[in-house]
Amino acid sequence: MSRNDLDARARAELLRIAEAWYDQMHGGEVPSIALPTRTKQNIEYDDESEVWKYGEKESLRSAHTAKSALHLLKMAWVIGFLKQQLAENRSSTLRELYYISEGWKRAKFGAQEESNLLIEDLEILTALQREAFHLRPEEDGATIFGPLRIREATRRGPREIHCRDDVGEAGYAIPNTVEGLEFLEHDASMVVAVETGGMYARLQENGFDEEHRAILVHLKGQPARSTRRVLHMLSDRFDLPVTVFTDGDPWSYRIFASVAYGSIKAAHMSELLATPRAQFIGVQPTDIADYQLPSDKLTDRDVQALKAELTDPRFDTDYWRLQIRRQLELGLKTEQQAFAARGLDFVTREYLPARLTEMGVL
Amino acid sequence: MITTVKEAVDNALDACEEAEVLPDIEIAVRRTGPETVRIAVEDNGPGIMPEHVPFVFGKLLYGSRFHQIRQSRGQQGIGISAAVLYAQLTTGLPTVVTTRTGAREPAHRFELRIRVETNEPEVLSHEEVEWDRIHGTRVEIEFRASLAAKKRLVEYLRSTGVVNPHARLRAEIDGEEFVSERVVDEVLVPPKAIKPHPLGIELGQLARLVEGAKGPLAPFLVDRFVRVGAKTADEICAAAGLASTARVESLSGDDLSRLLGALQSVRVPPPPTTQCLSPIGQDLLVRGLSAEYRMDFVVARTRPSAVYGGHPFMVEAAIGYGGNLPVEGSAHLMRFANRVPLVYQQGACAVTRCVAEVNWKAYGLSQAGLPQGPLLILVHVASTNVPFTSESKDAIAAIPEIEREITLALRDLGRDLKTFISRRDRTRQAEERARAVCAILPELAAKVAEVTERPVPDISPIEGQIMRKVVAKKWTLGGRVGIEVQNHTGRELALQVYEQSGDPAGDAEPVPDFATELDGVVTRVWQVSLPPGGAWRAEYTGSGSGTIDLRGVDEHRKVVVDLDV
Numbered sequence: 040m041s042r043n044d045l046d047a048r049a050r051a052e053l054l055r056i057a058e059a060w061y062d063q064m065h066g067g068e069v070p071s072i073a074l075p076t077r078t079k080q081n082i083e084y085d086d087e088s089e090v091w092k093y094g095e096k097e098s099l100r101s102a103h104t105a106k107s108a109l110h111l112l113k114m115a116w117v118i119g120f121l122k123q124q125l126a127e128n129r130s131s132t133l134r135e136l137y138y139i140s141e142g143w144k145r146a147k148f149g150a151q152e153e154s155n156l157l158i159e160d161l162e163i164l165t166a167l168q169r170e171a172f173h174l175r176p177e178e179d180g181a182t183i184f185g186p187l188r189i190r191e192a193t194r195r196g197p198r199e200i201h202c203r204d205d206v207g208e209a210g211y212a213i214p215n216t217v218e219g220l221e222f223l224e225h226d227a228s229m230v231v232a233v234e235t236g237g238m239y240a241r242l243q244e245n246g247f248d249e250e251h252r253a254i255l256v257h258l259k260g261q262p263a264r265s266t267r268r269v270l271h272m273l274s275d276r277f278d279l280p281v282t283v284f285t286d287g288d289p290w291s292y293r294i295f296a297s298v299a300y301g302s303i304k305a306a307h308m309s310e311l312l313a314t315p316r317a318q319f320i321g322v323q324p325t326d327i328a329d330y331q332l333p334s335d336k337l338t339d340r341d342v343q344a345l346k347a348e349l350t351d352p353r354f355d356t357d358y359w360r361l362q363i364r365r366q367l368e369l370g371l372k373t374e375q376q377a378f379a380a381r382g383l384d385f386v387t388r389e390y391l392p393a394r395l396t397e398m399g400v401l
Numbered sequence: 402m403i404t405t406v407k408e409a410v411d412n413a414l415d416a417c418e419e420a421e422v423l424p425d426i427e428i429a430v431r432r433t434g435p436e437t438v439r440i441a442v443e444d445n446g447p448g449i450m451p452e453h454v455p456f457v458f459g460k461l462l463y464g465s466r467f468h469q470i471r472q473s474r475g476q477q478g479i480g481i482s483a484a485v486l487y488a489q490l491t492t493g494l495p496t497v498v499t500t501r502t503g504a505r506e507p508a509h510r511f512e513l514r515i516r517v518e519t520n521e522p523e524v525l526s527h528e529e530v531e532w533d534r535i536h537g538t539r540v541e542i543e544f545r546a547s548l549a550a551k552k553r554l555v556e557y558l559r560s561t562g563v564v565n566p567h568a569r570l571r572a573e574i575d576g577e578e579f580v581s582e583r584v585v586d587e588v589l590v591p592p593k594a595i596k597p598h599p600l601g602i603e604l605g606q607l608a609r610l611v612e613g614a615k616g617p618l619a620p621f622l623v624d625r626f627v628r629v630g631a632k633t634a635d636e637i638c639a640a641a642g643l644a645s646t647a648r649v650e651s652l653s654g655d656d657l658s659r660l661l662g663a664l665q666s667v668r669v670p671p672p673p674t675t676q677c678l679s680p681i682g683q684d685l686l687v688r689g690l691s692a693e694y695r696m697d698f699v700v701a702r703t704r705p706s707a708v709y710g711g712h713p714f715m716v717e718a719a720i721g722y723g724g725n726l727p728v729e730g731s732a733h734l735m736r737f738a739n740r741v742p743l744v745y746q747q748g749a750c751a752v753t754r755c756v757a758e759v760n761w762k763a764y765g766l767s768q769a770g771l772p773q774g775p776l777l778i779l780v781h782v783a784s785t786n787v788p789f790t791s792e793s794k795d796a797i798a799a800i801p802e803i804e805r806e807i808t809l810a811l812r813d814l815g816r817d818l819k820t821f822i823s824r825r826d827r828t829r830q831a832e833e834r835a836r837a838v839c840a841i842l843p844e845l846a847a848k849v850a851e852v853t854e855r856p857v858p859d860i861s862p863i864e865g866q867i868m869r870k871v872v873a874k875k876w877t878l879g880g881r882v883g884i885e886v887q888n889h890t891g892r893e894l895a896l897q898v899y900e901q902s903g904d905p906a907g908d909a910e911p912v913p914d915f916a917t918e919l920d921g922v923v924t925r926v927w928q929v930s931l932p933p934g935g936a937w938r939a940e941y942t943g944s945g946s947g948t949i950d951l952r953g954v955d956e957h958r959k960v961v962v963d964l965d966v
């Protein structure tokens with residue numbers, strides 16, 4: 040679809056929401072919208088795409104209550120703003136949108152989280168991505184390092200970049216929209232996505248990428264959409280195995296889940312964002328005992344998070360039930376960098392080769 | 402000062418009640434010198450026979466009703482003659498009494514003093530005078546006092562008005578006027594006296610009963626005591642070690658004290674309570690309170706009569722909430738004994754303790770000793786013998802039977818109050834929700850119209866659906882102020898649209914039914930009659946700086962929205 044066509048479609052889809060409200064009000068009906076319920080109770084596994092998507096449950100937001108009326112009002116203001124932005128061919132970041140709402144009186148957003156959620160609502164209602172509305176997220180600083188050549192459409196024209204030879208040690212920074220990104224060629228046997236910067240640097244320093252022909256992706260915590268898109272595209276385009284290496288706590292398992300299965304918040308885009316074939320390396324709760332890793336006690340919040348994961352359909356597999364139960368029994372958690380207790384080379388010499396072999400990647 | 406006014410007003414009320422007339426009492430308090438005050442209390446009672454006047458006012462502790470067993474105000478206080486004495490000791494001036502007993506009698510004017518050495522009245526002058534009252538009494542006393550207790554005096558009069566809804570009180574205190582209107586036109590039936598109950602009698606009383614009596618003991622007991630039959634009388638005699646046939650006139654002092662012991666040890670059924678007590682009644686308490694205070698909620702309870710130590714008593718209580726009552730601080734506590742306000746010694750009173758010991762938090766109030774908030778608590782203890790902590794008769798003594806009744810009444814009222822508060826909170830929440838929606842919808846309509854490039858849709862049907870109420874809206878657009886009232890209820894309504902604004906609004910259409918200006922603020926009123934589903938609209942040129950309100954509609958049935966805010 041050409042850029043102009045996409046703009047026209049975005050405009051039409053957005054206006055359709057406002058027109059529906061107009062017709063409701065004109066006919067003496069209280070305006071409302073129906074949206075899928077965005078909770079873990081309402082995500083379902085889609086066999087065809089192998090990702091988790093929203094189910095049938097819908098919640099109706101009707102202006103009968105002040106809270107919902109205000110939500111509709113804010114959405115109307117956002118639609119008005121996006122319509123203008125599309126007309127003027129401008130773009131803005133999610134954060135800018137939040138600040139722009141300062142002048143919207145009652146419709147002003149209380150926090151950026153609120154405006155982000157509302158944009159996701161619009162994505163669901165229009166079946167378009169926010170990029171179609173000329174909205175982009177902040178750069179989040181996630182990076183790639185390894186034997187991969189890409190072409191990026193920058194404002195100063197296309198640039199071809201090798202993600203190891205043409206970049207510094209920090210790696211190639213993933214742009215906030217990956218629409219203009221092309222993967223040209225690679226000399227890799229696998230992709231390793233790493234949660235923390237410390238481990239990302241350790242693997243580089245120990246030459247893990249060269250020795251095992253690995254493309255390293257630094258997730259920087261819970262990965263941004265663009266980072267998940269890159270993993271999805273690497274898996275899709277080059278058919279490379281994608282592995283995820285995180286800390287050994289409940290929050291890190293959620294990082295893996297959002298990479299592999301799709302997140303609950305953006306389940307409407309799981310097909311684009313999730314990498315169903317991604318595999319979890321660790322740190323696994325069983326590793327804590329097997330490698331006698333230094334560990335911390337689980338906090339009450341950790342325990343709650345683990346228990347919540349036991350009722351999360353995405354973790355409803357034998358593997359995860361076993362790991363989560365084991366962790367609750369142990370009452371311990373650990374970090375990826377805890378391997379340093381066994382020496383700086385231990386993770387690249389012993390743990391990863393053993394674990395990747397076990398997983399069938401090596 | 403309060404004590405003196407109190408004595409005079411209590412006497413006036415009692416006199417009117419006895420004569421079964423609706424009390425009309427006028428009180429004047431006037432400063433006559435830097436340290437002297439002259440009070441005058443005038444009633445429309447039966448008047449006093451001229452030959453009794455010197456004794457009523459000029460002899461301490463003179464009282465015709467002193468020994469009757471029934472609820473009366475006269476039990477309280479020091480007696481009017483003490484006020485006469487105080488006046489002559491501080492200013493040297495005599496008390497002036499004017500009284501008239503009927504249309505065919507002349508009025509008599511007395512100037513009185515008390516001979517301190519002999520406790521006998523001294524009449525300085527006595528003359529027949531013209532008086533425009535057909536019957537009644539007027540007392541004028543001048544004594545040394547300041548007007549510092551003025552606020553308390555007003556509070557006392559107001560309290561008196563609450564528990565005497567059949568009375569009209571008019572007072573002029575140092576140039577300030579106070580009126581407590583009559584709420585009910587029924588004459589109070591004075592409580593009837595009953596014979597003493599064996600349990601409630603004292604030695605002196607017994608001695609007086611025996612004095613001059615003749616005949617055998619048992620029939621004497623049956624005749625002079627309530628609830629004593631032949632069988633009980635025999636039991637009492639046996640317990641006292643006296644023969645049933647013993648002659649009353651020949652009982653020795655020793656016999657008497659044994660008889661007293663026997664009277665109080667033998668089980669006798671409790672005395673009858675209904676005729677000798679005069680409760681105010683739940684309905685009149687509510688009406689009396691509502692006449693004196695503006696409250697959102699008021700409820701009263703009259704407990705069944707009960708008995709302590711042979712004395713019948715009855716507890717009444719009432720609770721008022723919200724309205725103009727002060728939001729900050731402790732509840733306003735009003736204590737009464739036999740329809741007389743208790744002004745002093747609140748802390749020492751059993752009523753105060755009972756109020757503090759109820760767990761008001763259970764009824765949705767905050768509490769720091771006394772409950773806190775816009776709250777008024779009234780407790781009335783009526784009895785043939787109200788037990789006081791001391792002779793000053795300002796605080797009710799801690800009698801378990803009475804405390805129990807007070808507590809039960811308060812808890813009962815607390816439950817009613819809780820129901821009211823939670824219902825009010827729910828209504829308020831619903832209203833707030835509706836109000837919020839009502840304020841957002843027009844903006845949503847305007848924005849949606851702008852985005853879709855269509856005319857702004859009329860959303861009044863939607864508002865009606867949400868509100869089911871009367872909706873008043875005010876808005877300003879292009880220098881024009883609009884006011885709209887829509888009746889979404891199912892009833893025909895007659896109401897007033899009330900607006901205060903800095904705009905003169907000479908071109909208001911329709912023309913207000915009433916408009917007045919004060920300090921540049923114009924108050925406008927439109928009389929509006931609306932059928933169910935009807936709407937009314939007014940418009941004028943102005944800045945829209947004002948506020949609107951609706952009168953004549955229940956608070957919970959109306960929503961007023963200012964779209965300019």
